[in-house]
Amino acid sequence: MELDRSDEEILSGEYGETRRVMLEILIALGKIYGAERLIPVSSVQVSGASYKTIGDAGLEWLEGLDARAVVPAFLNPIGMPREEWSEMGIDPAFAGKQEEILTAYKRLGIRLTCTCTPYYHQIVQYGDHLAWSESSAVAYANSVLGARTNREGGPSALASALIGKTPEYGLHIMKKRLPNVIVSLDDPAAAKEWGPAEYGALGYVAGKEVGNAVPFFRGLRPNRDRLKALGAAMAATGAVALFHVEDITPEARVPFFKQSFSVDEKEQIEIAVSDVNAVFSDIEVNAVAVGCPHLSEDELRTVADLLSGKKVTKPFFIFVSQEMINEHRDLVTIIDRSGAHVYADTCMVVSPATDKLGSVMTNSGKAFSYLPAMCGVVPRLGTIEDCVRVATE
């Protein structure tokens, strides 16, 4: 792989042992995936932030590092809200370890945003090269914003934060971004009524079909919140890092892109609307949780409007970024009055609080996919309207 002089200096140890090891990681990954060079990244998003997922092993590694991020770098959700962990029922021993992880990341210059939706709080431009690791954020950045990132692991994203570069392979290369499977519904008219929950269910079904391919959807007209739900679920049940929707997502609207492949020559997958509907159920649940990925401003407003004047009868968790709370205190107040609670920094999947709930209703196809294995919880998928109805009946 081509290295420049500053890379050689880092490799010789002139900039410390941490940077040397971090550059070695990037070079090894470049070798494994066939990159010819390293390219600069404009931002980094680091996963591996919850003590529940990385444990003592990850914490010990982070504490041994000594360098500072050289590009804007943001942290994924952690296992608890920083302020209100005891109210959420988090064990003090867990909270202590989680604090140590935060301290370690802060020392490395990673911004403690603790959100899976960093794109609501920073500008990401079409064509930007990134090194992001949270799978739903990767799908959103690539597909909805037209930026370019592979699905990084925690250590490789951190390496990019400390070096400022990533190996150029995979989705950084234009021709690897072209679709290789065409996905349509057997009854496209049904999708006209779909909200984010139905798009999450579609992603749940489609992710299993397409695996790590780049799907190109036809016959759908989702907005950004629906695209977010679709991508997050496909990244959970499959390894989808990029998808296109005909005439909707930014790359799919570029003439050059449209001319670069022929829809008819690609593998075709037809998804039955009945299979999407079958993801929904009406089982009894002990709690309701929304905000996987963290809610957008519009989604938070929808939840507040639906809960306005009502009282919840079972725990209702709402997950957003701290910045979203800061910007929309009025909506949070409306939600608080209902007895539901808005939590920052964490989510239903990476927090141990969910593990005790037994059964949870959510409007997220991604959470629906992860809750059984990661939290031992029986999940139920429903629309946001149904989530509020069940929580308040």
Next chain:
Amino acid sequence: MIIKGRSIAKGTATGELIITDAPISFLSGVDPETGIVIEKGHPLEGISIAGKILAFPFGKGSTVGSYVIYSLKKNDCAPAAMINAEAEAIIAVGAIISRIPMIDQLEGGLSSLKSGMNVTVDGDRGELICKDWANS
């Protein structure tokens, strides 16, 4: 005899080779306190990889496996070196952050290797050196 491969993580180590044709998940597959393989039904189940030259096709399972390799090293029960048929990110990252020499893509693959051989992994040059090749 020297078998050419590819360097993944730098450093050199010599030891007893232990080889399996099954992929390894370090998270939940290897006990970080002892280095003993604990995955049920794995060909190496119950066997310690501590201090050995560990050859296996590739890593599987959670990306947290990289950190488990680091824990093994901290607990003095990591493999002395690793050989993969085809390296992927979990094992490669684990080897690099733990300073464990690692190579992959050996000429002729892993099939000519046998457990018990005394071998040297040269992670700088990307080579495997087998001194007792004739006897094995």
